[in-house]
Amino acid sequence: MVLENTVKKNRPYLAIFDLDETLIAANSASLWTAFLVEQEIALPALLAKEQKIMAAYTKGDMDMRSYLRSTLVPLVGKNIAAIEELVSVFIDQKIKPAIYQDGLARINWHKKRGDKVIIVSATSEHLVKPIAHMLGADDAIAIELETLNHIYTGNTKGVLSYQQGKVTRMKAWLASNDTLYKGCYGYSDSINDLPLLNAVDKPFAVNPDPTLAMHAQMKDWTIMDWRHDNNILR
Structure with missing residues (x-):
């Protein structure tokens, strides 16, 4: 296992979850952009631009840096504390209704076993970290944002x-973590996460996109079907 720092009996497992379209029935970054437009913090043109760029994501060839240059514009000059307050409202209004209850149950299943649960996402940390905390994850890895004097x-x-x-960020996280793990689970919906799923010894394709579904079938990976029932987490 590539992401394993050691294998020993009586050690916990590490459970790695993607966030968007895996634990929630939506893309949190896209929901955030739409939310900012609703709040009149961003112009409607940004939403159209974001949707156009995101179309390449499902093909696995999105230019992430170009995407971030566009979508992070509304944060420029904003105070961290002010954005945190806005994100809290966003999570209540947009994220909680989108949660896959099966995903939440799987997180709880791991935690009851004593496993370490971490969410690893290609969305920015100002969204991922509070969402991960709300979902009960132990930690989160996301795109890190630069701040200067508490200003984005x-x-x-x-x-x-x-x-x-x-995979690179997970290896760095493991290197800085004193806990030794027996093995590693990985959950994702996207072909973009193929490197991560290939790096764990227990990969699961959750509501996989067509390309990942085909790959999972060829590799005999477990495919999980998580349904969205629109129940809001309280």
Whole structure:
């Protein structure tokens, strides 16, 4: 297992979850952009531009840096605390109704076993970290945002947690973590996460896109069908 730091008996497992379209029936970044337009913080033109770029995501060839240059513009000059307040409203209004209850149940299943649960997402940390906390994850890895004197600059920093970047960031996380794991589960819906799923020893394709579904069938991976019942987490 590529992401395994050691294998020993009586150690917990590590459970890695993608976020968008895996634990929630939506893309949190797209919902956020639409929310900012609703709040008149961003212009409607940004939503159209975001949707056009996102169309390439399902094909596995989205230019993530170009996407971020566009979608992070509304954060430029904003205070971290002000954005945190806005994100809290966003989670209540947009994210909680989109949660896959099966996904939440799977997180709880891992936690009852004593496993470590981490969400690894190609969405920015200002959204992923509070969403991960709300879902009960132990930690989260996301695209890191640059700030200066507690103000967002609109730039990113470090390795982007996208495609192979997720594996790179996970390896760095494991290297900085003192816990030793027996093995690693991985859950995702997207072909973009093929590097991550190939790096774990227990891969699961959750509501997979057509390309990932075909790959999962060829590799005899478990395919999970999580239905959205629109129940709001309270």
